[in-house]
Amino acid sequence: MDELLKLLKHNALETPKNLARMLNTTEEAVKAKIAGYEGAGIIRGYQAVLNTDLMDVELVRAVIEIKVTPEREGGFNRIAERVSKFPEVESVYLMSGTYDLMAVVAGRNLKDVAFFVSEKLATIQGIISTGTHFMLKTYKNNGVLMEAEKTDERLKVSP
């Protein structure tokens, strides 16, 4: 992966000036490259990685396993797109293995999510069955640990 993308993935708020220093290039070159990635759709957005466990909000998440009958000429894509359109659905992946689609669904409480799955998802034509797994705690999300690792234990000065 391009180093610029790696650095942005690590910290999307990094300024073009600092990125230029790190990559031994100019601020303008960095800006142009980022604009290029945005234009090409490679960079799809910038988001904060939240530790929702620490937030005072009602929020539950579930992983939903979905079995699908693929459609002629549409394959899995059309159903996956339909599933993706719901705002409750955060992510959708086509999977190998015992089920076809995996969706991450968020809601205010168990009941909301369960209702959404049974009423909205399971009823889509072409979806054969669903399996719901609620998430209990997040340890790592998007490569970020939810609890900081121990502090630096190195000596302050060493040879």
Added chain:
Amino acid sequence: MSVSKSRPKPKRNPGDFIAKHLLDIPRSGIRDFFDIVSSRKDIISLGIGEPDFVTPWHIREQAIFALDRGATTYTSNRGLLELRQAISAYVGEAFGVTYDPESEILITVGVSEALDLAIRAIIEPGDEVIYHEPCFVSYAPEIRFAHGVPVAVSTTRDNGFRLTRAMLEDKVSPRTKAILLNFPTNPTGATLTQADVEDISAFAIEHDLIVITDEIYSELTYEGGRPSIAAVPGMKERTIFLHGFSKGWAMTGFRLGYACSPPELSEAMMKIHQYIMMCAPIVSQKAAIEALKTRTDTEDMRLSYQERRNFLCAALNEMGIPCHVPKGAFYVFPYIGDYGLTSKEFALRLLDEENVACVPGSAFGECGEGFLRCCYATDIEEIKQATERMARFVKRLKS
């Protein structure tokens, strides 16, 4: 029964028991500075000479597994054969010189022990060893511990602190026995080119000298390749190649290094090693076997260091502290001689006024005066803050 009639000698104080040659050796400048820094709180330290990475998990996990399996014994003096075989393969692949795992590789407790063994195995009282400054703080004292004579060659920033044959020619004498090299260099980050290495080899062969080469930072070479003097034709038989896992694999606390050399020299070092150390810790050896199974660990860390190096050099130059871009290790060695302060004064004031710790260049030899060692094996956010503070400090000095 004979009775001594001589007068009883006055009793010695504890300090009087200390060997005279030890008293002559000054305390490390780093240690002095450490004492000052460690009394302070909330400092950002660019003075730490070790990786900020924790050892990659698969290596730590292997060490835990080894303990779990009861690996708590001595190993053979030379170290586990499996590790020596892995080292032989790695050194062959990375440096282009092959060592026999049975007779030419010795596992040691860090490169520090390997260096001590190498020097003690070859130096007789009065033998001169040429080494290049600014350099790691241990070289001159270790030569003196072995009753040798350290002969420093000053390197300068105008050629990126490289060592050239002409500099060596100036210092060679009939008593010269060895040259001690450390490239990439702590504290300057200097590296050698293939041509430099060949020139120094020709010099060593012409003057019939042995070379000790400490290549501990080798994996952290960013540009220009990493030619080893051990690989130059005709040099293997007169080179002791020292390497280890501390820097490239972020395994400082495992204390694991190795010495590769011709069988006779290896056996001589082994003689000292078996009496003073017995063997390197088995858990560390097991971890090192795992470390050598992949080649990606060092590469990922190298890229991360390289970005931080670029950042630090750019920021220092922007604030008016001239800084060459070092090609290796994880230190920059900027020139601060234009501010009317010694490197120690500069470092102390920077610490006092801005809570940033850098090591004065003078700790690495006389010709390090006028420079500062800043280590970029530090979190990028801390480097950013440190450079902001340094910029503020320098602006005040200028006004």
